[in-house]
Amino acid sequence: MARHDKDSAGSPVPISRRQFLHRSSTAVAGSMVIALVLPEGSSAGVAGADYDWDRHRWVYLIDTTKCIGCGSCVRACRAENSVPEKMYRTWVERYEIPVEAEAFIDSPNGGEHGFDPVATGLSVRKGFFVPKLCNHCSQTPCIQVCPVGASFATRDGVVLVDPEHCIGCGYCVQACPFGSRFINPETRTADKCTLCYHRITTGLKTACIQICPVGARRLGDRKNPDDEVIEILATQRVEVLQPELLTRPQCFYLGMDMEVR
Amino acid sequence: MFPELTGYLFPNDIHIHWSLMIVMYPYITGLVAGAFLVSSLYHVFGREELKPLGRFALATALCFLAVAGLPLLNHLGHPERGINIMITPNLNSAMAGFGILYASYFIILLLEVWFVFRVDIIDSATRSRGLKRQLFAILALGVYDTSPEARAIDRKIIRVLAALGIPMACLLHGYVGFLFGALKANPWWSTPLMPVIFLFSAMVSGIALLIVLYQIAMRLKGMPIDRSAISAMARWLWLFLIMSLTMELLEIMMLAYERAEEWEVIGHLLTHQLSFSFISLQMVGGGLIPLILLGIVVLMGGYMDDRIRNTLTMVSSLLLLLQVLAMRWNVVIGGQMFSKSMSGFRETYVPEMFAKEGILAALAIFFIPFVFLMIFEKVLPTFKHLES
Numbered sequence: 135m136a137r138h139d140k141d142s143a144g145s146p147v148p149i150s151r152r153q154f155l156h157r158s159s160t161a162v163a164g165s166m167v168i169a170l171v172l173p174e175g176s177s178a179g180v181a182g183a184d185y186d187w188d189r190h191r192w193v194y195l196i197d198t199t200k201c202i203g204c205g206s207c208v209r210a211c212r213a214e215n216s217v218p219e220k221m222y223r224t225w226v227e228r229y230e231i232p233v234e235a236e237a238f239i240d241s242p243n244g245g246e247h248g249f250d251p252v253a254t255g256l257s258v259r260k261g262f263f264v265p266k267l268c269n270h271c272s273q274t275p276c277i278q279v280c281p282v283g284a285s286f287a288t289r290d291g292v293v294l295v296d297p298e299h300c301i302g303c304g305y306c307v308q309a310c311p312f313g314s315r316f317i318n319p320e321t322r323t324a325d326k327c328t329l330c331y332h333r334i335t336t337g338l339k340t341a342c343i344q345i346c347p348v349g350a351r352r353l354g355d356r357k358n359p360d361d362e363v364i365e366i367l368a369t370q371r372v373e374v375l376q377p378e379l380l381t382r383p384q385c386f387y388l389g390m391d392m393e394v395r
Numbered sequence: 396m397f398p399e400l401t402g403y404l405f406p407n408d409i410h411i412h413w414s415l416m417i418v419m420y421p422y423i424t425g426l427v428a429g430a431f432l433v434s435s436l437y438h439v440f441g442r443e444e445l446k447p448l449g450r451f452a453l454a455t456a457l458c459f460l461a462v463a464g465l466p467l468l469n470h471l472g473h474p475e476r477g478i479n480i481m482i483t484p485n486l487n488s489a490m491a492g493f494g495i496l497y498a499s500y501f502i503i504l505l506l507e508v509w510f511v512f513r514v515d516i517i518d519s520a521t522r523s524r525g526l527k528r529q530l531f532a533i534l535a536l537g538v539y540d541t542s543p544e545a546r547a548i549d550r551k552i553i554r555v556l557a558a559l560g561i562p563m564a565c566l567l568h569g570y571v572g573f574l575f576g577a578l579k580a581n582p583w584w585s586t587p588l589m590p591v592i593f594l595f596s597a598m599v600s601g602i603a604l605l606i607v608l609y610q611i612a613m614r615l616k617g618m619p620i621d622r623s624a625i626s627a628m629a630r631w632l633w634l635f636l637i638m639s640l641t642m643e644l645l646e647i648m649m650l651a652y653e654r655a656e657e658w659e660v661i662g663h664l665l666t667h668q669l670s671f672s673f674i675s676l677q678m679v680g681g682g683l684i685p686l687i688l689l690g691i692v693v694l695m696g697g698y699m700d701d702r703i704r705n706t707l708t709m710v711s712s713l714l715l716l717l718q719v720l721a722m723r724w725n726v727v728i729g730g731q732m733f734s735k736s737m738s739g740f741r742e743t744y745v746p747e748m749f750a751k752e753g754i755l756a757a758l759a760i761f762f763i764p765f766v767f768l769m770i771f772e773k774v775l776p777t778f779k780h781l782e783s
Contacts, residue, residue: 220406220409221407222406222407225405225406227403239402239403239736239738240403241403241405241406243406244406266405275578275579275580277487278487278488279487279488279489279490279578280485280488281479281480281484281485281488281490281491281493282476282479282480282483282484282485282491283483283484283485284479299476299479299483300472300473300476301471301472301473301474301476301477301479301480302471302472302473302476303467303470303471303472303490304412304413304470304472305488305490305574307407307412308412308413308578308580308581308730308731309578309580310580310735311579311580311735312405312735313405313406313407313408313734313735313736314407315407316407316410316412317410317412317472321472322472322473323472323473379579379580395403395405395736395737395738
């Protein structure tokens, strides 16, 4: 079939080489702009619209001397993030440390419904509550072991899971020394505290911080020069959980005790 | 059903996320690695006494490797995304190596099988008719050269492939040990000995499987059980059992003697939650007893009646197949029976019978390679060359 026949039959009009190069360079440049605008990872759909993750570096501070073990944070977290039953993105532990015996530790239903009084029969002189959540470690084994790169850290220091990419192998659950991860039976993917990324990137507090009646939980931002939490980290004695594992937790504790797990 | 707990567990730690499937996975790859080693002892190192098993061992390795990925796939929350491990591997993850290792070892094994059975394939292609002839013609890949020169080249290639296969088999299986050994969060897993323990126990299980299958195959075919082959296998099995038990005990004795902080958890785990599967099965019933029985076979084999030798190696092998399964269970499940709070335990874990990752599924997956092996034997008899 002759070339002009084909053209007249309504097939696409041939374009010149110059036109082709021009159009394709526009397309390439356009896609590069999109690639630059869209952040890496997949926080694009989660973070607030005007949020710039290079201007924040989140840390978390827990004052165990303030926590009263009411469990509001656990309930708020479950409601905010649709956390399935028997699974916990955050929980509260109770420590009762008698003089004459080993520490008694419990966390009935993650402390979700508060704590009933317990009769140890021992002379407990020291007792306190310790809220727990993902430590958003900066050297975290959970990201290291993820075989497909579904676990990742945002540039503002939050450890997240891409539920669209996670294969549900559970390796990260095994690798987390703090028990912060679980396999969500509904999504069949790894699940954990997101530091309420959908909230903090729109200027809100995390659900657990918002609800805490005594201010035991606080969010800090290392890139904010006037941040009170950063001031506390700089001037007071703070601890992290299992520091010997060198995961560099970004969740800090005031009023820790050697019995805390 | 809520599991029985003692002490304090982190609330997310009461679940056993790595199920029976993750027990089956290292068990099956271990059988592959062990069986492959036996075939390589003949093909690379020229251990003539293992000639009766050379081909059969290779076929066994292939059939088991073909299903090695199944338990993993069945375990994944999203098996349809399993391919992500190959498409978007996170190269910092030990697990991401799976795709590359598995695929390359599979290719090596397939090639070796083809070269080993090439002449048989051509024979069958030229001697049969119709559909069967076509099937073998496809398997022959269009090459019909069976001249002595071609066979000599085959032998060289087989040797190279078998030699390449040894480090690959060790990697494929050692890597499974590495997956566990490199998790600092879990004191029961985190030890550099883990890949070594996995490798030695793999050799044990693979050799034991071959001893069992070989004896059954010979009985079914009415062929004599080769005395020197069984004696040699018993010797290798004994050696690897000694290495394996030494490593397994070394790990525990160090922790116990050091009074290492991990021992508070592991000591309790071994004497309570795992007392049956570890002490009774892995150490005594599946460890000490075969150690003695095989010792008798190896040290006093010269004075022994064939039937006694065969029976003793058979019993030892069956016990060892159980021992290695118990070892996999103790590692995988044992490592999840305590909380990372290091102060609480799950008392029991009984896998469900009919669940997706339950006992029945595990049995079904374990059954497939035997079916493959029977088909393989029908298409390419692995003992025929011994009859002539």
